[in-house]
């Protein structure tokens with residue numbers, strides 16, 4: 001079991017990582033009124049574990065929904081807020097999110113705005129949510145075709161990353177988690193990069209020794225960045241490496257492409273754009289692309305509409321002065337933020353990246 005403390009200006013909390021650590025939750029929930037939000041799919045797969053958690057609290061309500069990008073919306077949020085209101089939840093009540101990033105993002109946002117903010121606890125059940133979305137306090141929903149357009153920064157009060165949930169993850173979801181994990185490899189240190197590269201197959205096979213270490217290391221990296229820049233005024237932008245492209249792929253495909261897999265192609269685009277703009281040296285680029293080559297065979301992409309991509313990127317939250325801003329790479333661990341590019345450069349990078357994945361693609 002690993003314990004990591006995340007410290008932000010207004011709040012500090014523990015992230016506990018390990019097999020079956022969700023059993024520690026009952027202690028936190030005793031004597032509190034709890035609103036559980038979970039994903040139908042996760043409940044079905046982990047009924048016994050989740051029922052045990054429910055049974056540990058006397059006062060509770062349960063809200064279960066189908067976690068999809070299309071349901072990460074106002075309608076679902078309103079239903080949650082409605083239940084919190086009619087069931088008389090109060091300022092000292094706690095929301096507990098049990099699920100992947102979609103459950104965590106919407107539950108966290110409900111907690112951020114109900115009564116101007118109540119406590120919430122994250123139990124990430126996907127690898128992606130454990131290494132990334134459950135930590136750092138970004139919460140929100142998709143709005144009018146833009147990912148995470150409406151949201152708030154609201155830190156959880158506890159994160160329990162129970163790796164036992166991963167036992168039922170399909171391979172495509174493990175790959176999604178790997179998408180965010182390789183991001184940490186590119187933006188942090190060559191040591192992390194090499195560890196991920198050397199242990200890629202073990203992560204894919206859910207070797208729990210490696211998983212525990214990689215989840216803990218990813219959270220340590222994210223925690224340090226969030227501590228330095230909680231509200232993304234500068235440094236935190238590095239966590240968006242590959243994401244400007246990724247969000248456009250997700251939206252243009254009508255969310256047929258999963259977030260984590262879109263991040264992998266997005267990172268490939270960002271690397272190619274870095275090379276084309278002569279920001280990264282050839283040997284460093286080749287080293288970086290070798291990791292993409294390892295992951296590539298497992299990525300499934302379809303439904304990208306190339307004509308829409310620039311238009312979608314224009315609506316990205318990170319843009320300033322009407323210009324799309326990219327996070328690019330100078331070398332492994334050396335990241336450049338707020339880099340601008342011409343439309344022609346952006347499209348060239350996308351075309352080259354999609355060429356890399358060409359046997360995996362059904363481009364519209």
Ligand SMILES: NC(=O)c1ccc[n+]([C@@H]2O[C@H](COP(=O)([O-])OP(=O)(O)OC[C@H]3O[C@@H](n4cnc5c(N)ncnc54)[C@H](O)[C@@H]3O)[C@@H](O)[C@H]2O)c1
Pocket residue numbers: 039041042045067068069072099100101102103105125126128129132133134135136137138139147148165166167168169170173176259260
């Ligand atoms: N807030 C942040 O900082 C942040 C960071 C990264 C991503 N995100 C968001 O997170 C979302 C992606 O998260 P995700 O990949 O966890 O998606 P998700 O919540 O949709 O989960 C992916 C799929 O896995 C299933 N699933 C969940 N746990 C499972 C388990 N233990 N076993 C089997 N199946 C399981 C779900 O039912 C779903 O079908 C996106 O909306 C993205 O924008 C947020």
